[in-house]
Amino acid sequence: MADKKPIELEEGWASMQRGIDKLIRLLEGETESQFNAEQYMMLYTTIYNMCTQKPPYDYSEHLYQRYREAFNNYINDKVLPALREHRDEVLLRELLSRWNNHKVMVRWLSRFFNYLDRYYVLRHSLHPLKDVGLLCFRDQVYADVKRNARSAVLKLIEREREGELIDKMMLKNILDIFIEVGMGSMDHYERDFEEVLLNETASYYKRKAAEWINEDSCPEYMLKAEDCLRLEEERVDNYLHASTKPKLLREVESELLAKYEQDLLQKEHSGCAALLRDDKTEDLARMYRLFSRITRGLDPIADCFKEHVESEGMKLVKEVAEAVEAKKEKDAGKPSRDSGTSHEQQYVRQVIQLHDKYLSYVSTCFANSSLFHKALKEAFEGFCNKAVAGSTSAELMANFCDNLPKKGGSEKLSDEAIEETLEKVVKLLAYISDKDLFAEFYRKRLARRLLQDKSASDDHERSILTRLKQQCGAQFTSKMEGMVTDLQLAREKQQNFDEWKQRKNKQLPIDLSVTVLTTGFWPTYKSMDLALPGEMVEGIEAFKEFYEAETKHRKLTWVYTQGTAVLKGNFDIKSLELVLSTLQAATLLLFNEAEELSYGEVQERLNLQEEDVTRLLHSLSCAKYQILAKEPAGRTISKNDKFKLNVKFTDRMKRIKVPLPPTDEKKKVIEDVDKDRRYAIDAAIVRTMKSRKVLQHQQLVLEVVQQLSRMFKPDFKLIKKRIEDLISRDYLERDKDNPQLFKYLA
Structure with missing residues (x-):
């Protein structure tokens, strides 16, 4: 059988060209029937035959070139x-139509020439046929129209920014061409379109910002900026590539926000300070959202917030x-025990309200940002450590906490x-x-509440101690917790004493209640060797007997200054119950045995120092309740005065509490705290030097x-003084060559 005659190149290509012409007529919308299976197979077979003929009739290379030429033509x-x-x-619509046609042409021709793809292309590591078609489009069509197409796209985007409706789907499809011609790389999209888009965007918003900053208030400007950012994000979602989003938003943020931040925040009637002043929480939240987008954009807002809060706090201090x-x-010349206390209580209440308000700003307007928590902290530290009407905030807070859980306190709260x-x-x-000053003031107040039975609830006392422990540590509250526990133990001890009296059948001339305290927990009280009246001595001896039998190796020290007593006063008009301190009661009981006593006789019989006697006699004869009559009359006590019971004394109440003049407790607290601070500084210096052995002065401080x-902010001068003291006591020594270097002496 004779060999089949090979197909010549031109003969075979003429057949293929007819198929290509038919495809072009179809693409151009001319009247032409679609390819049927027979036509398709004939074209495919022609290529197959021309590629499988023996050399020199294998036309694979020629066909590969002519495939490219078909597209180029x-x-x-x-x-x-x-x-x-x-x-x-119109150009964009035509380009899109031509791109879609081109993809159809690639799909059909690559099918006709499929055999080339499967063998020739693979064997010679050439571009696949689909890529050849795409490269033809890129190198000729895309290269020719990309500038005009980009210009048309940018015009449409600007029109949309100005509020016009545009064909978003068409834009997306056009921009897909910029992406697809990159064949897996974004280079063409970024270089030929995105770079120019970003420059145009910056120019557009630069113009807008320059107009708005002069025309609009800060809130109006921010609304526009937020709207622009939202629309740009939508723009990306609608037709730009996702990778453009951060770059595009950065341009908008730079032009609208970064470049105008100071101008916006400092606008006279609508800037950050004005928004804080007028409680514009929604605008502040928007300000936070917008400026959190730019590097360090929140710092000036946090500074403004801090300044505002501190200023509000200083206003309260001044008020x-x-x-x-x-x-x-107003009260000048009138007796006044605690002038200003109600105002100071109100001050703490207002500080709490201020803190609530701006803490809520931090969470709602400023997204609980640590930067704004820090600003709030620094603002409150700024004014909370200022003197308030001659008192420290530590003292005022201790007083406030004292008033809350007190029976009959001014705060009538659930x-x-x-x-x-x-x-x-x-x-x-x-x-x-x-904080140590607060602790000492609070401990003194707590002791007074507990000993005078002024505390409304043990639960409240324990609750505040739990909170203080969480805030300041266990060491801060250990003594106070000991005081509360002491009171419970003291109640049990009193019950045991009452049972002991019944067992022993002891009848005392007075009702005696004793509170036993642990020395280390409680404040130091003034001790005195009071000569007690006989009525009291018998009760005290009985308790001593009971206590010593029950508790070995513990010594009782009686603190008469903290005791209270109730006496019945038989006056001419009516009898009254008098609630007194133990010292006042002992003083009045002297007048059961003598009708009149001089100052010196009272002092001798009570065995007290002059200052205590003067204070006692003043409270009983010159103050609110004049139970003793003084000769000569007057409002001051002298050593020549004589006293007797004022039998004409009366009061509308049946039971009255006779107060003692207040002592300067504040001075004592401050002295105690200063002493404790010296010990704390000494301990910290020794602790540090013991672990470090040798240290420079500055590092040690x-x-x-x-x-x-x-617990407290140590004074540098005091630390220096304590170092000198420790050197003198041979805990440390100075280096001979360098006086700024210290050594620990074991």
């Missing part, structure tokens, strides 16, 4: 002339100082409200640098400050 004859006669949106001063002037307020005031304590700052 079509592009030059039909596509480019059609595109070059259009501009703007209370003025109110206290006004009250002092249990839940007391708990909530306690929690808030303890949170404020975090801002006080002198810094480490000591760091150790102690949780």
Whole structure:
């Protein structure tokens, strides 16, 4: 059988060209029937035969070249002339149509020439046929129209920014061409379109920002900026590539926000300070959202917030100082025990409200940002450590906490409200640098409440101690917790004493109640060797007997200054119950045995120092209740005075409490705290030097400050003084060559 005659190149290509021409007519919309299976197989077979013939009739290489030429011819004859006669949106629509046609042409021709793809292309590591078609389009069509197409796209985007409706789907499809011609790389999209888009965007918003900053208030400007950012994000979602989003938004943020931040924040009637002043929480939240987008954009807002809060706090400090001063002037000449106390209580209440308000700003407007928590902390530290009407905030907070759980306190609150307020005031304590001062004031107040049975609830007392422990550590509250526990044990001890009296059948001339305290827990009280009246001596001896039998190796020391007594006073008009201190009661009982006593006789019989006797006699003869009559009459006590019972004394109440003149407790507290601070500084210096052995002066001071700052802010001069003292006591020594270097002496 004779060999089949090979197909010549031109003969075979003429057949293929007819198929290509038919495809082009279809693409151009001319009247032409679709390819049927027979036509398709004939074209496919022609290529197959021309590629499988024996050399020199294997035309694979020629066909691969002619495949590319078919695209180039079509592009030059039909596509480019059609595109070059259009501009703007019409150009984009034509380009999209030509791109879609091109993809159809690639799909069909690559099928006809499929055998080339499977063998020739693979064997010679050439571009696959689909890529050849795409490269033809990129190198000729895309290269020719990309500038005009980009210009048309950018015009449409600007029109959309100005509020016009545009064909978003068409834009997306056009931009897909910029992406697809990259064949897996974004280079063409980024270089030929995105770079110019970003420059145009910056220019557009630069113009807008320059207009708006002069015309609009800060809130109006921010609304526009937020709207622009939202629309740009939508723009990306609608037709730009996702990778463009951060770059595009960065341009908008830079032009609208970064470049105008100071101008916006400092706008006179609508800037950050004005928004804070007028409680514009929604605008503040928007400001936070917008400026959190730019690097360090929140810093100036946090500074403004801090300044505003501190200024509000200083206003409160000034108001209370003025109110206290006004009250002092009004009360001048009148007896007044605690001028200004109500104003100071109100001050703490207002500080709590201020903290609630701006803490809520931090959570709602500023997304609980640590930057704004820090600003709030620094603002409160700024004014909370200022003197308030001559008192420290530590003292005022201790007084406030004393008033809350007290029976008949000025704060008439439910249990839940007391708990909530306690929690808030303890949170404020975090801002006080002198926490040790608060602790000492509070301990003194707590002792007084407990000993005078002024505490409304043990639960409230324990609750505040739990909160203080969480805030300041166990060491802070250990003594106070001991005091509360002491009171419970003392009640049990009293019950045991009552049972002991029954067992022993002991009848005492007075009802005696004794509170046994542990010395280490309680404040130091003044001890005195009071000569007790006989009525009291018998009761005390009985308790001693009971206590010593029950408790070995413990010594009782009686603190008469903290005791109370109730006496019945038989006056001419009516009998009255008098609630007195133990010392006042002992003084009055002297007048059961003598009708008249001189100052010296009272002092001798009580065995007290002059200052105590003067204070006692003043409270009983010159103050609110004049139970003793003084000769000569007057409002001051002298050593020549004589006293007797004022039998004409009466009062509308049946039971009255006779107060003692207040002592300067504040001075004593401050002295005690100063002493404790010296010990604390000594301990911190020795602790640090023991572990480090040798240390520079500055480093030692810094480490000591760091150790102690949780409880108080140590004074540098005091630390220096304590170092000198420790050197003199041979705990440390100076280096001979470097006086700034210290060594620890074991």
